[in-house]
Amino acid sequence: MSVELVVATPLLLLVLLLIVQFTVWSHATHLAQAAASRGLAAARIHESTAAEGHHAARNLLDSLGSATLTEIAIDVDRDTDLASARITGRAASVVPGLHLPVRAAASGPVERVVPAVLGVPNREEG
16 A cells, blocks of 8 residues: 555656646736737737737736746837737746747738728718
């Protein structure tokens, strides 16, 4: 009985630590995706900039805390047609020596104001 206990206890503890590590990684991934979405939303706004998207993503991560997601890198790009936000980092390590990467990305078209042409109704009007 004691031999089985000596073998089973460390294996059970390792399985529990791996479950907790997966949970921490999953939470860090959700944080990164939320930050990427927030950065994209800020960068897509008419007359916004990539810097404003970066600032919005950083503010969200700062307000949510950075204990779960570490070594964070934020990359927001914006041109005339498309905006994108990428967040990378690492999940906090529960299992010694296991450092899981976290990546999240979001992209979408930039908002534009299209002037109405005389004689042609807007979609909202008609």
